[in-house]
Amino acid sequence: MQTNTLQIRRARVMPDLHALETFMTVCEMGSMALAAQRMGVSQSAVSQMIKVLEGAYGVQLLDREVRPARTTRAGNILLEMGDSLLADARNISNRLRQSVRQDHAQLRLGCVDSFAATVGPSLIRALSGSARQLQLWSGLTPGLNTQLLARDLDLAVCTEVPSDPRVAQRVLFSEAWVAVLPRGVDCSALREAQDIKRQAQQLPLIRYTSRSVIGQQVERFLRHLGVEMPQRYAFDATDPLLSVVAAGLGWAISTPLCLWQSRAWLDQVQVVALPPSRLGQREFHLLYRDAQWSQTADEILRLTRTTLELELLPALRAAMPALSSDALIVSQPFPTA
Structure with missing residues (x-):
């Protein structure tokens, strides 16, 4: 035998x-x-x-x-x-x-819509300087995570990290929730959770739909503050949400990047900082599966940080002066060898 x-x-x-x-x-x-x-x-x-x-x-x-x-x-x-x-x-x-x-000559990058529409153009311009073919997808976080796990994407910028040990991630930056109200509405006192409750009694809250990650995150934020409001209007995208706010039909909770993506409405609404909270912000993560993309991830992190600090932050502060100093916090890049 x-x-x-x-x-x-x-x-x-x-x-x-x-x-x-x-x-x-x-x-x-x-x-x-x-x-x-x-x-x-x-x-x-x-x-x-x-x-x-x-x-x-x-x-x-x-x-x-x-x-x-x-x-x-x-x-x-x-x-x-x-x-x-x-x-x-x-x-x-x-x-x-x-x-x-x-493979490295061809880069397939997925981004959530708010990132693709704001940071995306400058990032594409910088990445195009290297000898690679760049394909950019935009969409919602759940779909991008699925594409990444199926290897249909090489890297993805998302606002949540999938619970999969195969996925590596870099934190790009975080941004705080802000209140968006119609012009003429008194918004001088939104410093405490009770202020948000009083605001909700005066105007209905215009929501993002619960199928979007941002909609789920806003609901967690409100529950954390102990604020409960009936749902009347909900939208997938920021443009229709702001149009309803501009019409005086309600107010909304959004983020600086989403508002900059739909900045055509900014002169018809007012943006106010919300009270700081443990769940008062959302993070952007750069995700990838294979270790071969770690250097590219570091490059994207560096380019994103440069774009935010030199281009986007000054524009946001000029357009929305009521933003708090921590409305957008840029992560430090990983040290390079």
């Missing part, structure tokens, strides 16, 4: 390419000593590699009874096949490296 098992194991053995290359070098140089000099290792290391190869195949490859050692019949057969085996292995290695280079 043990003999049969050993024969099956030997029949399935794969060639040790390093040991095979050592054997080929010994045959080429004519001795283990010369092969050791060429390979920059000790003669005993060469001898050990040959024994490993002989043990794997269950045959003797060198006749050590003579000096210098000569190939046996089995050794001659392996010598004839060795060149093509090593050439095939090198071809596989070259093709894999070429495939990785091609």
Whole structure:
């Protein structure tokens, strides 16, 4: 029984390419000593590699009874096949490296809509400076996470991280919730949760739909403050939400980035900071599955930080002067080697 098992194991053995290359070098140089000099290792290391190869195949490859050692019949057969085996292995290695280079030349990036419409243009401009083909998807976080896990995306910018250990993430930045009210409504006292409750009694809250991550996050924020309000209007996107607020039909909770995405409505509404809270903000995460994208992730983190600090933050503060100093907090980039 043990003999049969050993024969099956030997029949399935794969060639040790390093040991095979050592054997080929010994045959080429004519001795283990010369092969050791060429390979920059000790003669005993060469001898050990040959024994490993002989043990794997269950045959003797060198006749050590003579000096210098000569190939046996089995050794001659392996010598004839060795060149093509090593050439095939090198071809596989070259093709894999070429495939990785091609993958990095093509970048598939997914972004939530508010990021794609605000930071996206500057990020695309900066990434286009490198020799790569860039494809940009925009959408809701759940769909982008699904695409990332299915490898339809290389990286994704989302506002929630999937509970999957295969996904690595970088925190890009965070932004605080803000109140958006019609022009002319008194909004000088929205400093406490009770102020928000009183505001809700005067005007209905215009919501994001619960199928969107931002809608779910706003509801968690309100529950955290102990604020409960009946639902009357809900929208997937910020544009229709702001149009209803501008018409005086209600007020809303949104974020600086969403408002900048729909900035055509800003002169028809007023934006007010909300009281600070543990759940009073949302984070943007850069997600990826494969370690090969870690350097690209660091590059996107650096470019995003630069875009936010030099372009977006000044524009936000000019358009919405009531924003608090922590309305948008940029994460520090990872140190580069």
